[in-house]
Amino acid sequence: xxxxxxxxxxxxxxxxxxxxxxxxxTITQLAMNCASHSIGIHVKDQPGKVLRVRKTSDTDDQPPLxxxxxxxxxxxxxxxxxxxxxxxPES
Amino acid sequence: MALLERNEWYxxxxxxxxxxxxxxxxxxFPPTMSDPYQIxxxxxxxxxxxYKVSFREYVRTQRExxxxxxxxxxALSRSRFYDQACEGWASVLKLHYGTVALTEYxxxxxxxxxxxxxxxxxxxxxxxxxxxxxxxxxxxQLFFPHELVHRDRQYDWAHEAAHTxxxxxxxxxxxxxxxxxxxxxxxxxLMVSFAFETGLTNLQMIGLSTDAANMGDFTFSxxxxxxxxxxxxxxxxxTPTIExxxxxxxxxxxxxxxxxxxxxxxxxxxxxxxIPMDYYIPLEQRHMSFKEFMHEWVNRQYVRQVEDLGxxxxxxxxxxxxxxxxxxxxxxxxxxxxRPTVWWNPPGAVGPKERQWLEKKYPGWNDSxxxxxxxxxxxxxxxxxxxxxxxxxxxxxxxxQIPISNRPGKAWKARPYQFEHEGRRxxxxxxxxxxxxxxxxxxxxxxxxxxxxxxxxxxxxxDLDGVLKYMGIGVVSEGGRxxxxxxxxxxxxxxxxx
Numbered sequence: 001x002x003x004x005x006x007x008x009x010x011x012x013x014x015x016x017x018x019x020x021x022x023x024x025x026t027i028t029q030l031a032m033n034c035a036s037h038s039i040g041i042h043v044k045d046q047p048g049k050v051l052r053v054r055k056t057s058d059t060d061d062q063p064p065l066x067x068x069x070x071x072x073x074x075x076x077x078x079x080x081x082x083x084x085x086x087x088x089p090e091s
Numbered sequence: 092m093a094l095l096e097r098n099e100w101y102x103x104x105x106x107x108x109x110x111x112x113x114x115x116x117x118x119x120f121p122p123t124m125s126d127p128y129q130i131x132x133x134x135x136x137x138x139x140x141x142y143k144v145s146f147r148e149y150v151r152t153q154r155e156x157x158x159x160x161x162x163x164x165x166a167l168s169r170s171r172f173y174d175q176a177c178e179g180w181a182s183v184l185k186l187h188y189g190t191v192a193l194t195e196y197x198x199x200x201x202x203x204x205x206x207x208x209x210x211x212x213x214x215x216x217x218x219x220x221x222x223x224x225x226x227x228x229x230x231x232q233l234f235f236p237h238e239l240v241h242r243d244r245q246y247d248w249a250h251e252a253a254h255t256x257x258x259x260x261x262x263x264x265x266x267x268x269x270x271x272x273x274x275x276x277x278x279x280x281l282m283v284s285f286a287f288e289t290g291l292t293n294l295q296m297i298g299l300s301t302d303a304a305n306m307g308d309f310t311f312s313x314x315x316x317x318x319x320x321x322x323x324x325x326x327x328x329x330t331p332t333i334e335x336x337x338x339x340x341x342x343x344x345x346x347x348x349x350x351x352x353x354x355x356x357x358x359x360x361x362x363x364x365x366i367p368m369d370y371y372i373p374l375e376q377r378h379m380s381f382k383e384f385m386h387e388w389v390n391r392q393y394v395r396q397v398e399d400l401g402x403x404x405x406x407x408x409x410x411x412x413x414x415x416x417x418x419x420x421x422x423x424x425x426x427x428x429x430r431p432t433v434w435w436n437p438p439g440a441v442g443p444k445e446r447q448w449l450e451k452k453y454p455g456w457n458d459s460x461x462x463x464x465x466x467x468x469x470x471x472x473x474x475x476x477x478x479x480x481x482x483x484x485x486x487x488x489x490x491x492q493i494p495i496s497n498r499p500g501k502a503w504k505a506r507p508y509q510f511e512h513e514g515r516r517x518x519x520x521x522x523x524x525x526x527x528x529x530x531x532x533x534x535x536x537x538x539x540x541x542x543x544x545x546x547x548x549x550x551x552x553x554d555l556d557g558v559l560k561y562m563g564i565g566v567v568s569e570g571g572r573x574x575x576x577x578x579x580x581x582x583x584x585x586x587x588x589x
Contacts, residue, residue, distance in 0.1 A: 005546055007486050007518070009506055014421050014463050014499035015485040016507050016518075018542055037483045040470070042428070042463050042499065056506060078546070079486075079516045081507050 006030075006071075007081035009056050010038035016081065023072030027053050027065045034084045049086040056081035097145050105216045108136060125208040126277045130339045138211035138331045142324050149220055153227065156317045160231060163313040168238055172308065178436050178574035179371040180306050181243070184236070185435035186371075187299070188249035190263050190363055192232040196253075199225035201271040201279055205328070208276040211335075214328060221284075221325035228318050235314060244568040248434040255563030258541040259362075259433060262492035265538065266355045273534075277332060281345060282352035285329025289396065290353055291360045293322045294388040298364065298379075305376045333400045342401065349397065350405040351530065354523045357411065358418070358491040365419030366426065369449065370440050371574075380452040385415045407523040414521070416453055420460045421496035421505075428467075428481055431570035432562060438574030439467070443582040462500040471580045472587070484558075487540035489517040490524035512536055 003020040010017065017037050021030055031051040039045045052064040055076075060083070065074050076082065111119050122129060144152075173181075202225055205218035236249035252260050270282040296319030303312035336345045365381040379387070390412075394404045405411065427437050441449070441464045449456040470478040485494035486507060495518060497504035508519040512532050519525035528535050541562070544550050550561045564570040 005542075007507055008483075011503055012462060012500055013503075014424050014460070014496050014505060016495045016505050017481070017483050018486050019483055037481060040466065040478055041481050042424070042466055044462065044466055079509075079518060081509070 004078045006076055007056075007079060008034035008037065009081055009083050010034055010043060011083070011085040012043045013038045014042060021071050021076070023070060025071045026067060027069055027071070027074060028067035030071055030082070031067070031084050034082070038084075046086040048089075050089045051084055052087045054083050054085070056083050097143070097148070101143055101145065106136070106212045107215070108132070108212045120208055120210060122275070124204065124275055126210040127275055128277065128336065128339070128341050128344065130210070130277075130335060130341070132210065134335055134339055135211035135214075138213040138335060140213050140217045140331060141327045142217075144220060144324070149223070153223070153321075156320065157227070157231075160314050160317045164235060164238070164310045168310075172310075173239055173242060176306070176308065177373060179373055179438045179440060180308065182371045182435040182437055182574050183302070183367040184239075184308075184311065185243075185245050185248060186363060186367065188232055188236040188246065189252040189434055190259070190359075192229060192236070192249045193253035194263060194267055195225050195229035195232060197267050197271055198283065199229060201225075201274075201283055202325070205276045205280060209280070210277065211331075214276070214280065214332070217325065217328055221328065224321035224325055228321065231314055231318070235310065245434050245436070247567055248563075251563065251567040252434065255567060256541070256544075257432070257434065257562040257564070258487065258492065261541060263359060265490075265492050266359055269534075270352045270355060277336070278348055280328050280332045281336075281348045283329075284326050285333060285396075286349045286352035287356045288322050288326035289329060290393050291356050291389065293319060293326050294392070295360060295364050296322060298368070298384050298388065301378055302368065302372055302376070305378055306372070330396075330400065333402070337401050346402050347530065349402065350407070351527050353393075353405055354407065354411070354527065355491065357414070358493060358520075358524070361414065361418045362422045362426075362493065366423045366437075369419065369452070370423050370445075371438060373440075374445055374448055377448075381419060382415055382452060390415075405523075407526070410521060410523055417498055417504075418496075420449075420453070420456070421498070422493065424460065424463050424499075425485060425494045425496055427573070428479065429484070430572060431480070431559065432564060433571040434564075434568060436571045436574040438579065439464070439577070440575065440579050441468075442579040443586065445579070459498045459500040459502055468580055468583055471577050472584055476577075484542055484545070486518050487542045488520035488524050489538070489540055489543075490519055490527050490535065492540055493520060495520040 003022050005018045006021050008017045008019045019034050019037060021033060025033065031053050035051060054062040054064050120126065199222055202218045202222035206215050206222055209215040209218055233250055236246040239246040253264070270287065271279060274282060296315050300312045300315040300319065303315060333345050336342070368377065368381040368384060397404060426433055427439050430437050446457060446461060467479050470476070485496065487493065488495055495505065495507050497506065499505070508522060508525045510517045510519065510525055510528060513536065515536070517528060519528065539547060539549070545553050545558060550557055559565055559570065
């Protein structure tokens with residue numbers, strides 16, 4: 001499947017990074033994909049936390065996307081930006 | 092035969108206006124090249140340059156300046172200064188020459204446009220000297236680093252950079268094409284002479300010259316001082332132009348023109364000056380922080396100058412003040428992390444003592460940028476050098492062409508400011524960069540950043556090697572590595588051992 005770039009706005013990172021994804025990748029896989037370019041590179045890991053993904057907005061208040069849906073189902077297209085952030089597992 | 096005093100003949104010799112009979116005034120001075128505001132010609136004849144010089148005086152002075160600069164260079168080329176200079180200072184020189192040398196040649200072409208199309212005879216006269224100035228600057232800043240090419244091939248970027256598609260070069264070219272190469276004489280005189288030269292670079296030269304003297308590099312110090320003295324003269328072309336525009340009802344246009352150019356140049360200036368001042372120059376030789384320099388030399392002076400002319404400081408002034416404390420720290424991290432993509436060897440240079448200094452000069456540095464360098468330092472201490480090389484690229488701003496970045500750590504400020512235009516999505520680093528695009532989308536809409544080119548198929552093969560080659564890395568010279576071979580982490584290793 002053709003890959004396309006989305007923008008990873010990873011919590012605590014300094015840069016917005018270009019991450020290649022495809023429409024069949026799940027949101028959980030996308031979170032791990034983005035994490036591989038930030039955690040241990042420019043961002044410390046947060047043991048015990050889980051990663052969640054939401055569409056980037058001016059007010060940072062978009063709901064998290066479900067982990068089991070795909071990038072295509074979430075409607076993400078080229079150069080869409082997502083926030084990837086640490087969260088408590090229960091929340 | 093006795094010569095007349097300059098003031099006895101200057102005005103009549105300078106005012107070479109005439110009434111064209113073979114072509115129309117509009118054909119002689121097309122508005123798109125000359126004055127799109129169509130301010131009456133008698134208004135332009137009131138243009139009075141503050142600093143007057145005759146050609147005879149100009150040649151005599153410039154000959155003395157050149158003689159001085161070249162004699163110091165000759166003396167230092169016999170010394171071993173550059174063999175012994177630290178890589179931090181070498182990075183300052185490589186960055187400076189690569190980004191500036193042929194930009195001076197562009198400036199020469201811009202001055203030539205004012206010489207030909209300036210609506211005021213005084214502007215044309217003064218720009219003639221400016222054109223010769225810029226030619227001299229290009230020659231000096233090509234010739235001096237050429238002396239160093241046999242020691243280190245990266246100095247060849249002084250000549251080659253402008254001919255490549257390196258991402259940093261694209262950033263400079265995008266801005267200079269915008270404010271210098273693709274503007275009419277009037278708009279350009281505000282953007283270049285006032286916002287660029289008066290606002291920022293004239294002062295940059297003063298700071299850089301001081302740093303060079305502190306480093307013992309008297310060749311470079313002398314060179315920069317020599318250039319600065321020219322800039323101080325021809326930069327004054329902007330002020331009379333603004334006065335005439337304001338007087339003729341074009342105050343809002345003048346304000347917009349300055350605000351666009353000042354931000355465009357600032358984004359580059361912060362990287363090319365801020366990073367060297369706060370990171371590349373060894374701690375012992377730093378005479379002031381970039382932030383102190385900006386507040387002391389640029390901010391007050393620029394605001395005073397625009398207000399004296401009846402204009403206001405830019406609408407984005409608060410963004411600008413925040414950027415002074417932020418932008419170059421982010422880009423130091425980015426340039427170091429993606430160091431193979433640049434033509435100099437950027438030192439990380441954030442050991443324990445440097446971090447103390449940064450925290451003192453920029454309170455909160457450790458809690459923000461420090462978290463970024465903590466991860467890098469841990470990787471280096473654990474011999475995981477490969478983890479200091481990201482395997483992706485940062486998204487690039489569609490205006491300044493610089494990676495979209497902002498305060499890391501808990502502040503987590505990095506975000507793209509997006510804009511849709513004619514079905515294409517553009518990414519910007521800040522509100523001002525996005526605003527500039529919206530002032531004239533047709534002007535900017537077709538340009539592609541280095542990242543856009545990766546996904547449009549222009550860069551082939553679209554992999555890391557393909558991108559590096561496209562940028563001239565491995566073609567002109569090898570790319571960058573850590574300037575100090577990671578020696579700056581040793582302080583942490585010692586502390587851990589204790």
